[in-house]
Amino acid sequence: MSEADRSALEEISIRNLGVIENAVVPFTKGLNVLTGETGAGKTMVLTALALILGGKSDQDLIRSGSERLSAAGIFRLSKKSEPELKELLKTHDPEIENNRLLFTRSVSSDGKARANLGGVAVPASVLANFGEELIEIHGQSANVRLTKTVRQRELLDRYAGEKFAEKLSRYRDDYQSYHELSKNIAELKVALKKRDQEIADLEELVEAYAKIRPNSGELSNVENDISRLDSIEDLRAGAAMADNVLNSESENVLISLAIARRSLESIKGKDAQLDEIREALVESILNLNDVAADLSRYTENLDLDPNALANAQDRRAQLNSIIKKFGKNPDKYQALEEIIVDAEKAKARIIDLTGGEDRITALSKELEASFQVLQDSAQKISGLRAASAKKLGNLVTTEVRQLAMPHATFSLKINTYDSAEIKNYSINGLDEVLMIFASHSGGELLPIAKAASGGELSRLMLALEVVIAESEPLGTYVFDEVDAGIGGKAAIEVGRRLSALSKNAQVIVVTHLAQVAAWADNHLVVIKSESGVITESSITKVAGAERESEIARMLSGQEESAIAKEHAKELLTIVRG
Template identity: 45%
Template sequence: MSDRTFLEEISIRSIGVIEHSTLEISPGLTVLTGETGAGKTMILTALNLILGGKSDSSLVRKGSERLVASGSFSVPKSLQDSFEEHGLQVEDGQLILTRTVNADGKSKATSNAISVPSSALAAASENLVEVHAQAANLNMTKAAKQRELLDRFGGKELHSALVNYQSELANYHELKSRITAMKKSIDSRDAQLSELREFAAVMGKLKLERGELHEISNEIGRLSSVEDLRLAAQNASSVIEEEESGSLTTLGITRKSLDSVRAKDPQIEELYQRVSEAFFLVDDAKGVLASYIANLEADPARLDYLNARKAEMNSLIKKYGGSQSADDELIALIERFESSKNAIADLEGGDERLKELETELVGIKKKLVSAAKSLTSVRSENAGKLSKEVTKEIQQLSMPHTSFHCQVQSADYNALKESDFTALGCDEIAMLIQGHKDGPLVPLAKGASGGEMSRVMLALEVVLAATHPVGTYVFDEVDAGVGGKAAIEVGRRLHALSQHAQVIVVTHLPQVAAWADSHFVVTKNSDGSVTESNVRKVVKEDRVEEIARMLAGMESSTSAREHATELLELPLSKR
């Protein structure tokens, strides 16, 4: 997992029932267990805040002024740029995200102690953590989510096909907009041509450059103050160079006085070095001032030229510009001038130009249709692969006769409508399951129970994890509705997923918890609070006790301990 991020530590203070807790999380499979209401899901709530989720003052622990949630992530060099693009600083391969929420509802987000908007955390979370809960299973039944999952599975090839399609779609809409605008402007063509030609002539004569107005204003300011600048520079030079009491003379005497005794005391040596540094800096400044005074000349002709050119620019902005700053308006006018040639050509061409553009539009639409077909083809190919791989995973999750089908339903390419061209192509994606070989294909929303949906989602994530850059997967009781042999298989597949990425699971199932590489137990105090001591990592006998409690629902059960030991000793070869 060296090419992926992973969560190293999560620290929580004053969230819900949790007073204070810090978890150091290792790579591999980590499980969180504990009695209902002990605060396991509060840990995931904290993680949601860290990743830019919506803040809520009701999460602040009663009696506290604020809650604090902080997560430390390890980030490989290959991914650092993607986080820095969002304004998040990665230092020594570590990204620390912190979120505070006050009791009055105000929240603050920081990245390595630097304030950032919470939206930056949300944008960065796409490459950090993917959270799955029961709500995520419901979301999976939506067509948009199903297309997103297929496109994610398709990787670079599908992304390239989608980008190509979107480029052709943008070209098509841009040219179509030009044609529509041209049709509307034919009646007022002469007036527009006259205005455009006048504007282009003025702009062509001035030959404006981006940033020129700012540079001119600075130069005018300097040339208008030549005498003031010269007087100030000469005064400064005389203060430095005055033979008896000038700063250079004073520093030289001081330096000479210290030089005679500097070997006798390290403090004097340090002062000597500082005075020497100041002496050489002032001496250097003397030379720079002399050069500045020598080159400082009044240039009335240049000043008149600059004032005249600035006046021309301001006049142009007043006539053709809007309400932005002068520099922004100048850039807008330059951009308008750069596109005026095409606009004039469109208007001068009249009906003939319109016909040329409509012919060009036909050619662009052919390219668009071709790009859409290519996208459909790549999606269809990947849908077949995804169906086979997810079916294989599902059947290993105690659903031996169930198969998964991802279908690409494309528009009729022989009778395309304008509305068929969406931003994401001309396809609708449908994910269905088939309960047995000759059974009907049923949409996930109608054909899968809660437990089956959890297993389908898990199977999808196991397949997608090998290609998607997310470093940490979090599952919040997605094993609900699963038990017995199926629960063991869920644990096995979660363990398989953890070979590609870090996996954190909140579970009530001992058959799942038994597969963990790290196991944390959350317990409550008698007053309902959870402190640092109530979140502990369990190993060896303590882990046997926790698995036994999960099996029997009570502590000190001999048969449960035996069963727990059996689960935990499941041979690695069978994992």
């Protein structure tokens, strides 16, 4: 992919950030270089870039005496945006003018930060998500990340290209499908286990109910019977005495009342008031006759079943036992009523719950088929990674040998785990990628964390990006301290490789080395004023004699030195030539 087909950072504007009061930094295609004396504010430009890309905000960055800092960046988008970027644009729908997208960030002295994308307020994380699709920043932390196996796999996968990305995406779909199906089976098994327990509980309820056969309201009735039977002798004595008063053959209340009624009958019709009394007496006598008959039957029945009390107590115990085992309501009478209802519904519920094993069997067969698909997909991924790793190792070795390490060797070791074990699968496949390196001929290839110094690690990262940039769509690469720990011929070669990278993508470099700066297509100088404040005019593009003076200053510390200027001209001639 050529640079013309990629996105690019066109401009960063900065207000009240660190020592920078107000500055606009223009960038072009090709290699952009930022130079300047130590403390001039070069790093603040990268700090502003980090802010607009969703980095951590800090009120300590606000320029002394100011209430707020702000930073903004304009990206020109590619006309052939990648799917991930297209999806982000569709989701957040920022305003895009002339194919330009504006990122802004502000931080106030009270620590509150705001982020905007295309004029729309967004969380800082959204800026970060967009930034990942537009720009790659390399500094000391990025070089340290290179020693992590996760980062090493990411770089290899980036190099492997679009075909690999499609296969990896398909594998991840297969991986998600397998685990979702496995999760469904596990959840169904848990549900069936609970179901089996529920069926067992229902069957136990049905069995207990069938044995006891409780009736609605029965517990209250049984307890009343027990209370009555438990006082049988007192009831018998009291009832017998009352029965004797009402039903005695020789003399009883009813006989006396009958005599009274006949007396009143003999004078019936002579006094209305007395007639009312007679009628009341007649009604009372009829009621007492009923009471006397009931009392006689009650007295007779007290002696019918000598085992009634024991039977009632046994029945109460049965009812209490089923309530204790199956009751849910604290009110025992209500609990029994609910048990009766549950028991009557239990058989139908058991029928509803029966089955489910057939579903697990069917899903398990699906899972076996899904695993086969996952296995095949993972093996294809591993094969593509192995081929890409060999090619990448050779290309990076060629690149790094041109960075003043003529006998260095770089390779990628891939450990592929057993595909028969599901535990070995991850969202990225079966592979563990390890970058190994030797800086001199015959040296043992060791993990780069052990084998490469800080300067070698920076150059190795540069070599990787030069190779990878040819096959990936990223528009802008930023390097800070890529020249750390090197000089002379090595620095010339670092500049040469940065220039090579800029043929495929926009490159922005902060450097202290003239040998790197000499390769710039756009050379920007940050100049610190006497007051220590950088104004808009303090960041300028230099060319011709001005650029020669800056290169001379970087070589000798004296921009007006005639010898240094001659060296600067010679260096620029070598680079052009």
